[in-house]
Amino acid sequence: MKKNTISFLALSAIFGVGAVYVANKWLMQSTTVEKAPDQQQVAVVSIPVATGTILEAKHVRMRAYPDNLLPANAVQNLDDLVGKVAREPLYPGDILRAERLASKGDGSSLASLINESMRAVTIRVDDVVGVAGFLLPGNRVDIFNTFKKNGKTLTEMALENVRVLAIDQSAQNNENKPKVVRAVTVEVSVEQAETLVNARSRGSLQLALRNPIDQTEVLANKPEPEEVVASPTEPVVAKAAAPVSSSKVDIIRGTTQESVRVDL
Secondary structure (H helix, E strand, C coil), X not given: CHHHHHHHHHHHHHHHHHHHHHHHHHHHHHHCCCXXXXXXXXXXXXXXXXXXXXXXXXXXEEEEEEHHHCCCCECCCHHHHCCEEECCCECCXXXXXXXXXXXXXXXXXXXXXXXXXXXXXXXXXXXXXXXXXXXXXXXXXXEEXXXXXXXXXXXXXXXXXXXXXXXXXXXXXXXXXXXXXXXXXXXXXHHHHHHHHHHHHHCEEEEEECCCCCCCCCCCCCCCCCCCXXXXXXXXXXXXXXXXXXXXXXXXXXXXXXXXEEEC
């Protein structure tokens, strides 16, 4: 009995030490605090900012963000925002990125919204041409040209997927409601500007509002008109005139005789 008691006590001690070791390890793991990822100070929007607004201190604030959550080109210095213009609407909490901002132009803020190598062209519209007033800056449109040719009225697409820069004298779209306007300013390349001016001079223009997620290209996939080549024609050979038969008739007048040839 004494020997069994000693064995039992030894086993109890071993199990007790093991339990203490396991419990201590579990407690150490549960109390270990994960190291926080490195953070960076970035500029975020404080209040709603409309397109074309020149940024001021009241529009932005600095906020810490983990490195792994920062988008590319995030602005990390408030000095980099001085004189910048919003290219698009900005909303509270948005992280400011360089591509969403433009440098202030020498003239109106609209000039700052024009991308490099692009031009702004204004089209005179009415309530029909301007899609019943539903156009807003930032929308995309197709432009159709109606003109007369050889006595017939034709309509063709002049330009597609063109960005609207402004309606009338406004480059802001904070009023999301129909508004009848008299002019629409669009952003086009130099080649597109030539096409648009030519189309406007030869006929009327009509705008067609596009779905913003529709990137289907119509003009690029439009088949080129087939060249019609006239088939060679056989030369027409003039038929030789049939020979005219004739006969000689003698006419006697008194003592005079005269021969006359008569065609038959």
